[in-house]
Amino acid sequence: MPRRTPLPLARATAGLCVLVAVSLGLAACAPDPVQTAEPSPAPSATTAPPAEPVLVPDGTAADNLPVFTAAAQAVWDSERRGEGRAYIDALIGAGFDRQAMQVTNDATTVGNPAESLQFSVRWGEEECLIGQVGPSTGALVTEVMPQLAEGRCLIGATRPIDW
Secondary structure (H helix, E strand, C coil), rough: CCCCCCCCHHHHHHHHHHHHHHHHHHHHHCCCCCHHHHHHHEEEEECCCCCCCCCCCCCCCHHHHHHHHHHHHHHHHCCCCCHHHHHHHHHHHHCHHHHHHEEECEEEECECCCCCCCEEEECCEEEEEEEEEECCCCCCEEEEEECHHHHHHCCCCCCCCCC
């Protein structure tokens, strides 16, 4: 003898089936939502290019890393990319203090171009902005690092900044 579903449960199941069918039918008849795109602003002559980073004298080394990086990137992108003096001059031009800078030699002790050139700016009592370029890096690398002993930023021999 087949098992029979109690009448209230059968009615509830049938009602649910009707409700689902009606919902699906209405959804199929509903118009597709209209996608409206925001109009893009028209280019104008008054649109200013992004502002160059600006030195923040009272800021942290991290606040000034964009200025340091932009100045160094301009040199790296030029024909003077292998000249330490060019990086120092660019940093001075950006407003950094010459007395707080260090730079390594452009050439090895036997006269070959250095595989890596480093330059730095001591910032405050605890931090340094450090840049490194050359064939060994392949691109400009800049970083904020803690100062070393005696307020130095770079390890090893550096050249005098006497120009």
